[in-house]
Amino acid sequence: xxxxxxxxxxxxxxxxxxxxxxxxxxxxxxxxxxxxxxxxxxxxxxxxxxxxxxxxxxxxxxxxxxxxxxxxxxxxxxxxxxxxxxxxxxxxxxxxxxxxxxxxxxxxxxxxxxxxxxxxxxxxxxxxxxxxxxxxxxxxxxxxxxxxxxxxxxxxxxxxxxxxxxxxxxxxxxxxxxxxxxxxxxxxxxxxxxxxxxxxxxxxxxxxxxxxxxxxxxxxxxxxxxxxxxxxxxxxxxxxxxxxxxxxxxxxxxxxxxxxxxxxxxxxxxxxxx
Amino acid sequence: xxxxxxxxxxxxxxxxxxxxxxxxxxxxxxxxxxxxxxxxxxxxxxxxxxxxxxxxxxxxxxxxxxxxxxxxxxxxxxxxxxxxxxxxxxxxxxxxxxxxxxxxxxxxxxxxxxxxxxxxxxxxxxxxxxxxxxxxxxxxxxxxxxxxxxxxxxxxxxxxxxxxxxxxxxxxxxxxxxxxxxxxxxxxxxxxxxxxxxxxxxxxxxxxxxxxxxxxxxxxxxxxxxxxxxxxxxxxxxxxxxxxxxxxxxxxxxxxxxxxxxxxxxxxxxxxxx
Numbered sequence: 001x002x003x004x005x006x007x008x009x010x011x012x013x014x015x016x017x018x019x020x021x022x023x024x025x026x027x028x029x030x031x032x033x034x035x036x037x038x039x040x041x042x043x044x045x046x047x048x049x050x051x052x053x054x055x056x057x058x059x060x061x062x063x064x065x066x067x068x069x070x071x072x073x074x075x076x077x078x079x080x081x082x083x084x085x086x087x088x089x090x091x092x093x094x095x096x097x098x099x100x101x102x103x104x105x106x107x108x109x110x111x112x113x114x115x116x117x118x119x120x121x122x123x124x125x126x127x128x129x130x131x132x133x134x135x136x137x138x139x140x141x142x143x144x145x146x147x148x149x150x151x152x153x154x155x156x157x158x159x160x161x162x163x164x165x166x167x168x169x170x171x172x173x174x175x176x177x178x179x180x181x182x183x184x185x186x187x188x189x190x191x192x193x194x195x196x197x198x199x200x201x202x203x204x205x206x207x208x209x210x211x212x213x214x215x216x217x218x219x220x221x222x223x224x225x226x227x228x229x230x231x232x233x234x235x236x237x238x239x240x241x242x243x244x245x246x247x248x249x250x251x252x253x254x255x256x257x258x259x260x261x262x263x264x265x266x267x268x269x270x271x272x273x274x
Numbered sequence: 275x276x277x278x279x280x281x282x283x284x285x286x287x288x289x290x291x292x293x294x295x296x297x298x299x300x301x302x303x304x305x306x307x308x309x310x311x312x313x314x315x316x317x318x319x320x321x322x323x324x325x326x327x328x329x330x331x332x333x334x335x336x337x338x339x340x341x342x343x344x345x346x347x348x349x350x351x352x353x354x355x356x357x358x359x360x361x362x363x364x365x366x367x368x369x370x371x372x373x374x375x376x377x378x379x380x381x382x383x384x385x386x387x388x389x390x391x392x393x394x395x396x397x398x399x400x401x402x403x404x405x406x407x408x409x410x411x412x413x414x415x416x417x418x419x420x421x422x423x424x425x426x427x428x429x430x431x432x433x434x435x436x437x438x439x440x441x442x443x444x445x446x447x448x449x450x451x452x453x454x455x456x457x458x459x460x461x462x463x464x465x466x467x468x469x470x471x472x473x474x475x476x477x478x479x480x481x482x483x484x485x486x487x488x489x490x491x492x493x494x495x496x497x498x499x500x501x502x503x504x505x506x507x508x509x510x511x512x513x514x515x516x517x518x519x520x521x522x523x524x525x526x527x528x529x530x531x532x533x534x535x536x537x538x539x540x541x542x543x544x545x546x547x548x
Contacts, residue, residue, distance in 0.1 A: 027506065084511060084513055085508075085513055085515055085516050086513055086514075086515045086516075108508075108516045108519055108520070128484060128485070128487070128488055129487060129488055129491055130488060130491055130492055130495065130504075130506050130507075131506065132495065132499060132503070132504060132506065134498070134499060134503070135495055135498055135499065137491055138487075141487045142487055143484045143487060169480075169484075171480070174478070175478045175479065175480060177519070177523065178474055178475065178477065178478035178480075178523070179475060179478065179480060179484065180516075180520075181474055181520050181523050181524070182470075182471040182472075182474035182475045182478075182485060183471070183485065183488055184507055184508065184509075184520060184534075185467045185468075185470045185471040185474065185534075186467060186468060186471035186485045186488055186489050186492070187488050187489070187491075187492045187506070187507065188505070188506060188507030188508070188509060188510070188541070189467045189537045189541075190464050190467045190468070190489070190492050190493075191492055191495075191496070191501055191504050191505050191506070192501075192505065192509075192537060192540060192541050192544070193459045193460060193463050193464045193467065194459075194460055194464070194496055194501035194504075195501035195502055195505065195541075195544055196456075196459045196540070196544075197456040197457070197459040197460035197501075198456075198500070198501050198502075199544075200452055200455055200456035200459065201452065201453060201456045203452065204448070204449045204452035204453065204456075205449065206445070206449060206452075206453060208500075210402060210417045210441075210443075210453065211402070211456060211457065211460045212496075212497065213402070213403060213412075213415045213416055213417060214402055214403055214404060214457055214460055214461050215460050215461070215464070215493055215496065216493055217403055217404055217411055217461075218404055218460070218461045218464050218465055218493070219464075219489055219490055219492070219493035221404065221406065221409055221465075222465070222468055222486075222489065223486065224408070224409055225406060225408060225409065226472070226482075227465055227466075227468035227469035227471075227472050228469055228472075229406070229408070230404075230406060230465050230468075231462070231465050231466065231469065232301065232404050232405065232406065232461070232462060232465070233404075233458055233461065233462030234359075234382075234458065234462070235458075235462060235466075236462070237358060239358055239359055239360055240360075241359055241360045242359050242360075242382045242454075245382055245451070246382070246454075246455050246458060249451065249452070249455050250455070255536075255539065255540050255543055256540070258536060259536055259537065259540055260458075260459075262529075262532060262533055262536055263463045263466060263533065265529065266466060266470070266529050266530070266533055267462070267463075267466050269529055270466070270469055270470075270473075
């Protein structure tokens with residue numbers, strides 16, 4: 001631990017996190033910044049690589065925008081890095097010295113990313129949800145996973161998190177990585193299943209609307225049953241006649257055909273390992 | 275068309291479909307029979323290959339049960355074949371003569387399946403939903419797709435369908451096949467994504483509950499956005515660092531690793547064909 005080499009006044013703070021600067025203006029930054037402002041935080045400034053993104057979010061928040069890291073306010077209690085995983089290390093390297101607590105919001109990036117820039121007050125603030133600029137999520141129900149270098153900062157992040165959500169938990173970098181991987185399946189890949197389904201029904205001259213009750217029920221079902229109990233369809237029934245017919249229907253789309261095949265095999269793996 | 279060879283009194287009926295016999299006692303048979311009874315249909319009898327299944331459903335309905343096709347009541351207006359696709363042809367071949375309208379409920383089976391048994395009054399009654407015995411669905415919101423050999427029977431099925439649901443539409447066998455294929459993606463494969471996610475979070479010592487708001491939001495989102503607009507995550511951002519890290523995390527599970535890889539490629543295909 002590097003803490004011993006850092007003066008304690010720089011690693012300890014009991015000042016609540018109220019004034020916030022956002023580094024990033026994407027989907028997560030947008031929804032988190034707006035939710036924080038709504039819950040009484042003062043969002044002071046938005047930085048983004050492109051002026052337009054920074055200005056769009058800043059105008060929603062009524063705060064300042066910048067594309068120059070050197071112009072970032074020194075007065076924030078909390079600096080939220082809500083950028084893509086791949087952009088984060090270079091950005092941290094380019095950051096000027098700023099007091100306050102630095103956090104990132106990335107599922108798959110360890111707390112250790114802050115080591116290179118020598119920050120003692122650093123942490124992670126990871127809301128487990130899918131964010132789109134065009135849709136306001138119910139933040140009160142979003143699980144937030146936190147991690148921090150020091151116990152004091154962990155408590156500050158917990159307090160900040162509880163202003164937004166009823167569910168704030170500590171998770172290690174390793175747990176958060178697994179959570180993020182799980183979330184890719186539960187959300188990103190699930191949404192892709194919807195996209196494939198939409199393409200298939202629309203091709204047959206029927207509206208995507210026909211699938212909405214099915215999609216809603218599939219999601220609602222797992223509030224009563226485990227996903228294993230809720231599994232239905234030709235793969236779990238091992239109905240090879242249907243599986244083969246479906247694979248033939250996808251003959252012109254080798255990628256979807258391969259996907260159908262592999263997903264059916266995987267459903268089988270799971271059923272056999274129960 | 276074989277209609278010309280069949281006496282017209284056997285192909286035409288305007289008698290509403292009220293008295294129903296169920297051939298099959300699985301998830302769909304169970305939920306459909308209970309919903310029909312609730313909406314004023316008289317479910318007279320349940321046949322199943324196994325006595326236990328027949329009796330369980332018959333006792334829920336308070337009607338007769340049999341495992342012998344020859345004992346099927348001759349008095350039903352509607353015979354609903356709710357069995358697996360692969361069981362259907364042999365069952366139809368073994369069926370004794372019964373007047374009334376015969377329908378099957380299978381997404382991937384054409385109306386032509388009835389040709390072998392020479393039935394003139396035949397059709398399809400396909401509720402597009404996932405059914406589990408343990409969960410009661412809201413039938414009023416389930417789209418029902420119908421098809422029939424004759425216009426008269428199509429109208430009778432429409433009337434019967436509208437007693438159950440606000441959404442009854444005609445679909446050809448070909449359209450229904452595509453719908454079923456789409457439903458496998460939108461429901462069965464989606465549920466498998468939940469099962470994979472559950473396994474991953476539980477392995478990391480966190481509860482599946484952490485993913486519930488994400489799953490609910492992912493499904494709710496597509497009521498406002500198209501699935502293409504709603505797509506988020508490392509694959510659509512082409513965040514190869516995250517993708518590679520996730521694939522490494524799945525190193526011990528080659529099937530899931532392959533699935534992750536293929537799903538990410540497929541998300542890319544879709545983004546590039548927009």
